[in-house]
Amino acid sequence: MNPYDHRYADPDSYRQRRSDFVGPPPQMGGPPMISRSGPAPYGAPSASLPGRGSGVVSGSGPGVYPPVGRFDVGGGGGRGGDLDNISLPKQDFGNVVPFEKNFYIESPSVRAMTETEVMIFRSRKEITVEGHDIPKPIRMFHEANFPDVIAKLGFVEPTPIQAQGWPMALKGRDLIGIAETGSGKTLAYLMPALVHVIAQPRLVQGEGPIVLVLAPTRELAVQIQEEALKFGSRASIRSTCVYGGTPKGPQIRDLQRGVEIVIATPGRLIDMLEAQHTNLRRVTYLVLDEADRMLDMGFEPQIRKIIAQIRPDRQTLYWSATWPREVETLARQFLRNPYKVIVGSPDLKANQSINQVVEVVTETEKYNRMIKLLKEMMDGSRILIFVETKKGCDHVTRQLRMDGWPALSIHGDKNQAERDWVLAEFKSGRSPIMTATDVAARGLDVKDIKCVINYDFPSSLEDYVHRIGRTGRAGARGTAFTFFTHSNAKFARELVKILLEAGQVVNHTLSAMARSSTGGSGGNFRSRGRGGFANRGSISGSNTIPIGSKRQLW
DNA sequence: AAAAAAC
Numbered sequence: 001m002n003p004y005d006h007r008y009a010d011p012d013s014y015r016q017r018r019s020d021f022v023g024p025p026p027q028m029g030g031p032p033m034i035s036r037s038g039p040a041p042y043g044a045p046s047a048s049l050p051g052r053g054s055g056v057v058s059g060s061g062p063g064v065y066p067p068v069g070r071f072d073v074g075g076g077g078g079r080g081g082d083l084d085n086i087s088l089p090k091q092d093f094g095n096v097v098p099f100e101k102n103f104y105i106e107s108p109s110v111r112a113m114t115e116t117e118v119m120i121f122r123s124r125k126e127i128t129v130e131g132h133d134i135p136k137p138i139r140m141f142h143e144a145n146f147p148d149v150i151a152k153l154g155f156v157e158p159t160p161i162q163a164q165g166w167p168m169a170l171k172g173r174d175l176i177g178i179a180e181t182g183s184g185k186t187l188a189y190l191m192p193a194l195v196h197v198i199a200q201p202r203l204v205q206g207e208g209p210i211v212l213v214l215a216p217t218r219e220l221a222v223q224i225q226e227e228a229l230k231f232g233s234r235a236s237i238r239s240t241c242v243y244g245g246t247p248k249g250p251q252i253r254d255l256q257r258g259v260e261i262v263i264a265t266p267g268r269l270i271d272m273l274e275a276q277h278t279n280l281r282r283v284t285y286l287v288l289d290e291a292d293r294m295l296d297m298g299f300e301p302q303i304r305k306i307i308a309q310i311r312p313d314r315q316t317l318y319w320s321a322t323w324p325r326e327v328e329t330l331a332r333q334f335l336r337n338p339y340k341v342i343v344g345s346p347d348l349k350a351n352q353s354i355n356q357v358v359e360v361v362t363e364t365e366k367y368n369r370m371i372k373l374l375k376e377m378m379d380g381s382r383i384l385i386f387v388e389t390k391k392g393c394d395h396v397t398r399q400l401r402m403d404g405w406p407a408l409s410i411h412g413d414k415n416q417a418e419r420d421w422v423l424a425e426f427k428s429g430r431s432p433i434m435t436a437t438d439v440a441a442r443g444l445d446v447k448d449i450k451c452v453i454n455y456d457f458p459s460s461l462e463d464y465v466h467r468i469g470r471t472g473r474a475g476a477r478g479t480a481f482t483f484f485t486h487s488n489a490k491f492a493r494e495l496v497k498i499l500l501e502a503g504q505v506v507n508h509t510l511s512a513m514a515r516s517s518t519g520g521s522g523g524n525f526r527s528r529g530r531g532g533f534a535n536r537g538s539i540s541g542s543n544t545i546p547i548g549s550k551r552q553l554w
Numbered sequence: 555a556a557a558a559a560a561c
Contacts, residue, residue, distance in 0.1 A: 083560065216558065244560050267560040274560095298558060389556060412558060438557050459556065 101172030181469025245416030
């Protein structure tokens with residue numbers, strides 16, 4: 001029996017409710033209804049995809065796709081910079097009421113583990129731990145001693161990050177959790193979050209959330225909340241998602257009715273705080289998902305602002321698949337005596353169940369190369385194509401459609417209604433090809449993505465790892481094709497390391513580039529990305545390596 | 555020489 005189970009003895013007083021933000025609200029003029037009969041024949045689009053409210057496509061071209069391009073520029077105005085100028089009222093945490101955060105009850109079976117058994121378990125699961133007073137890992141779900149109300153969810157064996165992360169998080173300690181994409185990180189922090197909420201005094205009118213989860217994209221925030229709803233509802237724990245590009249009304253309503261868990265993107269949350277639609281005075285469990293991204297230059301000022309609103313004795317948890325050395329110092333500014341748990345190699349690592357194929361090509365060869373790949377692969381399963389810029393993304397999408405491929409694109413210059421719609425089309429398989437910028441690089445869990453194509457190499461190796469991690473999820477296998485040009489030479493060495501570590505065959509042109517490249521780790525994380533010129537001249541000729549045959553690919 | 559994140 002868990003000592004905290006008696007709290008919230010009257011779960012009925014919690015009105016469980018689904019948020020209604022999924023799907024384009026009509027007032028936004030979202031993509032209209034789709035009428036289709038049966039799956040689209042590939043290579044010959046017969047689907048009558050809708051035009052958008054105001055911008056119906058001219059009838060020329062193959063099929064009537066929604067226009068490629070941006071629909072919502074101008075309306076939104078500048079995000080980012082402006083946000084950094086907002087200052088929120090300073091909070092006084094001098095006299096806060098203490099709260100409970102240590103809920104871990106070590107099971108007898110866990111206590112019985114000898115140090116040797118613990119070592120063997122950790123080494124077999126490739127778990128590395130740091131910190132003081134580290135709890136033993138659990139081997140079975142029931143050993144976490146979750147409250148009954150959330151314990152009966154049918155789990156048997158926790159994933160490695162959960163096996164070690166749950167006891168750590170349940171102890172109420174700060175935590176840096178690093179594990180590859182698709183390894184169960186969301187539940188690794190959501191389950192302890194539910195336990196945490198159950199043990200806190202009930203919310204009263206005017207109080208903000210107890211748990212705050214921050215995420216770098218709107219789609220990811222929505223996805224996390226879907227999980228929070230799925231598992232929180234059993235314990236009558238309410239959650240909502242606060243993010244931009246969608247009307248504020250419903251979000252304000254949720255916040256004011258009271259929600260124990262808020263999942264948010266930083267901009268809209270700051271907006272809500274400024275307008276005093278909510279406050280963070282009751283937040284005692286803070287999660288940064290994709291934490292390295294949340295702490296990079298674009299986000300850091302906003303994160304600082306938000307964290308300054310939260311009591312310093314909170315529990316703070318960072319999660320990511322990638323954790324560049326350079327963020328650690330900054331990251332620890334917001335942590336107290338944290339644990340660190342790493343699953344797999346502490347180096348930058350890719351998911352082992354992904355076949356990674358890198359081709360060295362020239363810019364002009366990319367498109368035709370991709371078409372060849374698509375022809376080999378296209379059987380209706382999902383293919384995700386990453387392009388570096390929004391403009392490039394539109395360009396590739398337009399080209400694909402003109403050639404008859406059922407492609408839709410998602411990026412940050414499209415309005416949220418279209419982003420939601422495109423993602424839904426891709427998830428359902430109605431539109432099996434999605435082109436995207438890095439808005440889709442992190443965290444998105446779409447089932448059965450057969451293949452990721454990096455049409456452009458990303459601006460960091462962390463992004464590479466996240467992008468290819470959209471395939472090969474939850475134990476399935478996947479393939480990632482990457483076009484690599486001379487201008488990417490500075491990444492060659494590190495890329496080869498990642499490939500070797502994942503047991504991949506490295507093509508010799510890339511090896512040659514790695515040997516002659518001056519590029520080290522790609523520079524400092526916080527200034528990485530742009531700048532730096534490739535080491536040209538050391539590579540001669542165009543060295544396209546033929547891609548493998550079909551059977552080799554999956 | 556970028557993406558993302560508010561209105």
